[in-house]
Amino acid sequence: MSNIIYPTTNLKNTETLTIERGDGVYVYDDQGNRYLEGLAGLWCTSLGYNNRELIDAANEQMGQLSYSHMFGGKTHQVGIDLAAKVAEMVPVENAKVFFGNSGSDANDTHIKMLRYYFNAIGKPEKFKIISRDRSYHGITVASASLTGLPANHQHFDLPFDTLGILRTDAPHYYRGALPGESEADFVTRITNNLEQMILQEGPETIAAFIAEPITGASGVIVPPQGYYQRVQDILAKYDILFWADEVITGFGRTGKDFGCNTMGIDSPALMTLAKQLSSAYIPISASVVRGDIYEAMIEPSSQVGVFGHGYTYSGHPVGCAVALKTLEIYQRDNIFGKAAETGAYLQEGLSKLADHPLVGEVRGEGMIAAVEMVANKQTGEAFAGGAIGAFAQQACERHGLITRAVAGSSLALCPPLIATEQHIDEILESFGKALDDTLDHVTKQGLLTG
Numbered sequence: 001m002s003n004i005i006y007p008t009t010n011l012k013n014t015e016t017l018t019i020e021r022g023d024g025v026y027v028y029d030d031q032g033n034r035y036l037e038g039l040a041g042l043w044c045t046s047l048g049y050n051n052r053e054l055i056d057a058a059n060e061q062m063g064q065l066s067y068s069h070m071f072g073g074k075t076h077q078v079g080i081d082l083a084a085k086v087a088e089m090v091p092v093e094n095a096k097v098f099f100g101n102s103g104s105d106a107n108d109t110h111i112k113m114l115r116y117y118f119n120a121i122g123k124p125e126k127f128k129i130i131s132r133d134r135s136y137h138g139i140t141v142a143s144a145s146l147t148g149l150p151a152n153h154q155h156f157d158l159p160f161d162t163l164g165i166l167r168t169d170a171p172h173y174y175r176g177a178l179p180g181e182s183e184a185d186f187v188t189r190i191t192n193n194l195e196q197m198i199l200q201e202g203p204e205t206i207a208a209f210i211a212e213p214i215t216g217a218s219g220v221i222v223p224p225q226g227y228y229q230r231v232q233d234i235l236a237k238y239d240i241l242f243w244a245d246e247v248i249t250g251f252g253r254t255g256k257d258f259g260c261n262t263m264g265i266d267s268p269a270l271m272t273l274a275k276q277l278s279s280a281y282i283p284i285s286a287s288v289v290r291g292d293i294y295e296a297m298i299e300p301s302s303q304v305g306v307f308g309h310g311y312t313y314s315g316h317p318v319g320c321a322v323a324l325k326t327l328e329i330y331q332r333d334n335i336f337g338k339a340a341e342t343g344a345y346l347q348e349g350l351s352k353l354a355d356h357p358l359v360g361e362v363r364g365e366g367m368i369a370a371v372e373m374v375a376n377k378q379t380g381e382a383f384a385g386g387a388i389g390a391f392a393q394q395a396c397e398r399h400g401l402i403t404r405a406v407a408g409s410s411l412a413l414c415p416p417l418i419a420t421e422q423h424i425d426e427i428l429e430s431f432g433k434a435l436d437d438t439l440d441h442v443t444k445q446g447l448l449t450g
């Protein structure tokens with residue numbers, strides 16, 4: 001056993017697979033077995049592995065300037081260029097960009113900027129943040145507090161009360177609807193709950209509402225029609241900012257350039273980006289804010305003498321160079337347009353699994369999806385714990401496909417955006433076999449209840 005403390009791992013069951021190298025959409029283990037990376041690593045390797053242009057961009061930047069920081073007004077051209085490119089792409093008005101290293105620290109940065117901003121405009125009491133059940137926003141103390149998944153709170157004494165995190169319903173009709181409730185009634189009920197909570201807490205105390213346009217780690221929840229429209233109406237009514245966490249959904253993942261565009265979210269005030277920003281060749285994240293939020297922070301920073309927030313690696317030149325090249329490739333090669341077509345093919349193929357005796361729900365949009373396995377197809381009764389999800393994930397691996405079990409018994413798919421229809425066929429074939437293996441297993445174990 002090595003000396004590593006493994007992240008997000010059952011510490012009784014570590015070192016299950018050693019990955020040695022990657023090429024295109026495939027990775028290879030230390031035994032020479034090939035796997036199609038059906039989750040793009042952790043929803044991030046959009047351009048796949050061994051992309052020469054990205055490797056060269058990193059090498060060249062390392063040769064030219066391997067490090068320079070951005071404290072005290074220092075800057076470099078590749079950082080300026082990247083910020084300009086991000087600002088041009090995002091649906092945020094007059095966007096300003098703060099660079100970090102991960103989605104988690106980018107969300108922490110947003111929490112701090114929200115406080116800074118509302119203090120600056122004379123509303124210090126407006127600091128609470130509404131986050132949804134079953135959301136995932138990261139794992140640092142503050143971002144894990146935003147996260148709405150119990151496994152990320154238990155034994156860590158999270159969330160921290162002082163952060164003022166409020167929790168509202170997950171927009172998951174399949175799991176959250178009352179018996180006989182229509183989708184439209186579900187939307188009305190959970191958004192009424194949201195409005196009630198805002199009124200109870202006092203709108204003047206609430207800064208922002210954070211949402212992944214389509215969730216990832218919590219099981220790829222695609223909210224029903226009308227949900228985001230109603231949420232935006234409520235937020236506008238009570239002067240609460242929309243904060244889009246696009247760490248997974250940013251850059252072509254959902255069939256459009258951003259999840260906000262896919263889901264009809266107009267002009268969020270804040271946006272969090274990471275993962276596909278650099279196709280995960282190197283860590284870099286971006287906390288994007290609307291121009292007026294930035295403008296309001298200028299005077300107080302001048303009074304203090306400094307905007308007292310920044311990481312050693314904020315705007316790391318190698319990260320910036322790789323991200324800039326990634327965005328150039330996305331646009332030059334029409335990666336988002338092609339991924340939209342491949343994504344439609346993936347969704348269509350997966351929809352055929354809906355009749356499988358083990359499948360409760362198939363959901364997704366573009367190149368992100370999940371298939372939820374259930375103990376009882378008629379009632380939707382879930383399997384207890386996460387053992388069946390873990391079994392199915394391993395069954396996929398035995399058939400040469402890497403997926404990830406999320407939210408108990410859902411298997412997620414999120415292939416690199418460069419995957420072709422042939423790759424999707426391969427994914428569907430392996431996935432189908434793994435589902436059959438899992439059905440065999442649960443039948444022998446007597447775990448089906450219907």
Ligand code: PLP
Pocket residue numbers: 042101102103104105107136137138139212216217245246247248274275
């Ligand atoms: N936000 C979302 C929506 C995510 O999916 C993730 C990670 O999966 C994060 C934030 C945290 O990003 P990181 O793991 O880079 O800290």
